Amino acid sequence: MGTRFAVFKYAGAETQSMDDIDDQYTPADVESTVDEYWDDANAYESAKEAHADDPPFFFVDGPPYTSGQMHLGTAWNKTLKDAVIRHKRMTGHRVTDRPGYDMHGLPIEVKVEEELGFENKRDIEEYGMEPFIQKCKEFALRNRAAMDEDFKSIGVWMDWEDPYETIDPEYMEAAWWAFSNVADNGLVEQGKRSVSQCPRCETGLANNEVEYEHVDDPSIYVKFPLADREGSLVIWTTTPWTIPANAFVAVDEELTYNAVRAEKGGEEEVLYVAEECVEDVLQEGRYEDYEIEAELSGGDMLGWEYDHPLADRVAEYADFEGAGQVYAADYVEADRTGLVHSAPGHGEEDFHRGSELGLEVFCPVEPNGEFTAAAGEYAGQFVRDANDGIIDDLVADGHMLAHGTVNHSYGHCWRCDTGIIQLVTDQWFISITDVKEDLLDNMAESEWHPGWARDNRFRDFIEDAPDWNVSRQRYWGVPIPIWVPEDADADHLDEDMIVVGTREELAERVEEEIDPETIDLHRPAVDDLTIVEDDTTYRRVEDVFDVWLDSSVATWGTLGYPSNDESHDELWPADLIIEAHDQTRGWFWSQLGMGTAAVGEIPYEEVLMHGFANDEDGRKMSKSVGNIVTPEEAIDRAGRDPLRTYLLSHDQQGVDLAFEWDGLGEIQGKLNILWNVFRFPLEYMELDGYDPAEADLSDGELELVDEWVLSRLQSVETEVTEAWAEYRVSDAVNAIIEFVTKDVSRFYVKAVRDRMWEEADSDTKRGAYATLATVLDEVIRLLAPIAPYLTERMYQTLDGEATTVHALSYPEPDDELHDSDLERDVAVLRNVEEAAANARQQAGRKLRWPVPRVVVETDDEEVAEAVRNLEELILDRVNARTLEVTGAFDALVETAEPRMSAIGPAFGGDAQEVMAAVQGATREEVDAGLVVDGETVELDDEMVEYVAEPPEHVTGVDFDGGTVYVDASLTPEIESEGYARDVIRRIQEMRKTLDLDVEARIRVGVAVDDERVAGFVDDHADLIAGEVRADAWLDDPADAATDDGLVEEWDVEDVVVTLGIDPVS
């Protein structure tokens, strides 16, 4: 064997060569071999070097969070990214492939707290902030290392030597820099906002950190006694603990309300509720009777005053100017009572309306969820624990109309699952709402795949987006770089704030001596740094950034900006980002927000948004349901390439994937077909000393099928190129796989088998070699981004000139090789062939036996021309002696079918006999007049229908464009060849059984248990000898019963045939 076939020539590893190509595609073997090879050959580096001088493509990896491990969804995400990166590289780009990790934030803090057995922030303070942060860092780094291995295990070629980590000082500086830009643009402000507060974590949460779950909560109807008239306002709420903070009651100005005089147990009272709610409310309160006293609009009730129902229980309540009155609000609906208890110190909507009304904010709850002294009897209690007491008191004081429980969805902390409380606290904001128009304009600058994700989903989100609360009262995060005067007014910290943008600036401005190169920007190191300017001492606010802010600066962080501005100037903004659809409200949004607020631009130009990996029923994979499929299991059961190809063969644009084992197996089967196509020619090429790496289409003779498959290859390349251009990755994948299975395997390989099997060197054989080598080479490169291991293995076997197939360029269509007329003709041929095979089956004539004639009937000139053009090929493939093309097959025999709807009425009682006479008659017989009961009957045209049927031995099958008729009649000559072919087939099988080399010579003995058939076989002795590479005949098959030989008895068309073969040594 020539050295050109010896590949994987690296030391220390199992040497692979063409001899080692397994009969069966075994992904695990292929992948471990290739993995080792890549390591030894530094294949990744080599691929990057090959494109080091190409134009840049700035891809930015959305950083996975380092609290978990790779699951099927992240495997899909990284596989898609990897495929795109490999493809971009092969199409001539220097691709930025720096992976990233999101390593700060509450999720990790909570995990570490669990490890340490902590329950609240006090435990952390006691343990010490510094060691706690150290633990968080260790946790994040430990997970990061494990995730590196996970991603590498599915063949992701990114720069694992140098990932960006959001905990790097360099990266954190990008966050500071961007934030200080935002401040320079006047978009950073401090303010009181109603936030979702986790009372356990004692921090505000972003909306997307709140998870909704169904829980049972109190459902109470409370009467607020009116101060200036008889009766009470009735409100409904599920949060009794917010009643102490009540400041006003809201109504809908337009809505109709009723004053209802209600009676229960002999007592009467007046209740105010919305008209639509009267029945329900009175039923809830178990009133016995009622009467509508007055009907009035919400507007009529504005300004009415009421007494706080817990006035006697709490120490303080909202009794300032304007409190305790009825106001209009647009959040009121005719639901429950139609009046809404409003506490601007808690609810977001209440807070907004309260601010509009100029009401003070009153909130008697601490950040940890405990009532303050202002709450009087409830002081010190945790709010939810106080619910029962408040309910009891309201009942005791006669303010409760009804109370029970309700099951509804309520927000919980995404990490520790504690029920959140709405609370007004001081927070830092990026006032994104001030630049909403810019956000929308910038959004329009980006191109999304699929487009609807941008124009529907993303636009809706931007339009509704509130200001971005970026502060968290926690530890493990990027410290907010805001320094405020020591004696600043706590409510107006933003007035004289200093926002530091870089480590250098920090070193310059702070009093303490620090080295900008080495300082760790984490807490608590930065907490004690002070700035003194103009006799004012500034201290850092204690908060850290919302972790979503970290990843929002990934386009800068990836490039090491601002400490390194070289690549930034060349590359920024990102050319492409790829994430799942949950990131519409996550990373896609945070980057747009930060880019717009900091530099007035969107940080990415194109978005590819994929879906989620669900289970086979389309349901979310979850631990509790137990339907999780891990990537490890999929790799074990199928392989890396099959998994990747499976994931990428489904729609990559916005649609979820229902993972299914059978589908994965299906893909593996298809890759196996590719494997078979790949190894099919290897043995022949080796025998002939043909090097596929040197394949030259001009050396040798190209036959029609060669030209056809090469043309199809060009068409597929065009299709694939167009698909990639729009990131329709699955269309590209499926086009390649279809080409391999349908065109190459099913059609081309079948067509060139005989040429490969020829012993002598010939132009036509070299043409077939060159064609198949070309097709394989390009298919391998087309599929390389999708199935990197398999294609590497094949490339190294066939060629191996480059260190890795992934350094090569992606195939592009060549017009010279494209012939659409030929493709159309062959499409016709395949239809004809299929119909002929069907007709043969109906005639009971197997393909091995020739048929004397095939007739194609068509009235389509293009079809007729195609059949004439490809006559030889059709004859060969359908194994026919002659082929005719005609507009009308004149051998058809017309037979009459009686039409009883006409015959019945005309012949009455004789109809059955007439029917029998008509049935099966020829047109001539009918025209001559049929005789029934001795009388010739007259038949009208409508009484008889003629059906054209082929003559005996001929069967016809329709195809798209006409009908194919196969004449399967037998002649001695055909029988003779048929039997000979049957014998050849069996001898070949015996050669295979003996595991003989393809070129091995044999001696053959044949004994046939039927004199006539024996004669047929004798007639073709030379054909048989040639096909099976026999040098001599044995007198008796039994003579082959040697150590090396084989004797077998076969049943050929019910005739016993004994065959013996003996290798010639």
Next chain:
RNA sequence: GGGCCAAUAGCUCAGUCAGGUUGAGCGCUCGGCUGAUAACCGGGAGGUCCACGGUUCAAAUCCGUGUUGGCCCA
């Protein structure tokens, strides 16, 4: 409660933008081929195109209302 996406053969999906007899692969089944041999090819069976209503000569496709699932938001 709201927005977006999806629902087509037993399974996975095309087809929907632009209305005109629903297709493919897998699976099942029957047959064929084969020095690619645990591969390959053909035939067959298999459909309430989620439901209901509307527009239209004509609806899987367009419109409306629901149902189920997914994501996001409240």
